[in-house]
Amino acid sequence: MGEDMRKAGGAGKGGGMRRVAEMPLDQAVNEIEGFLLWEAEKDRARTRAEAFCAGLPWLTDSQRREVELRYCQDQRDTSQAYLERIATRSAALRTEYEGVYRALRRRLITALLTGTVAVAVLVAMTAVGMSTR
Incomplete structure (x- = not known):
């Protein structure tokens, strides 16, 4: 997912949409979904940065912009690290569940054949x- 999010983050630049158009449908949908989720995350970071700066009325306009930029970057870095951890865990769970599914399927087929x-x-x-x- 983290890799998808990074790839999707570039989908709006240059040949990104052409790259999505050349993918299988399910992968293209995942890329588009990742792009939309990442854009929403960036919007949330901007909104939180603005709210944070609203509590600091003594900042000049240039200081406010700098704080908002740094806050947004920190939030994006934190979100990306979090998403990468989730993606890693999701992949591990998928592998584990696929193994359990194969074992259960073998047991069921064995029971069916025995019966x-x-x-x-x-x-x-x-x-x-x-x-x-």
Whole structure:
């Protein structure tokens, strides 16, 4: 996800949309979603920076702009690090859950085959028992 967010962050620059257009649909949707989420995160950072600076009325206009820029950059860095941690954890969970799913699927198939064999043996034994009477 963090990588998607970085890639998506560049989607609005130059050939980014062409790159999205050349992707499979599900990957393109993920890129667009990542771009929109990152833009919303940047807007939230700007809004929080403005609110923070509103509490500091003694700042000059240039100081206010500088504080807002630094606040936004810090917020973006924090958000990116957080998203990268989430992406790493999500990938680990996905791998873990896929392994559990494969193991459960094997157990289910084994149980189904065992049950089918047991039913076939019972039917065969019943058929042999009825034919000997």
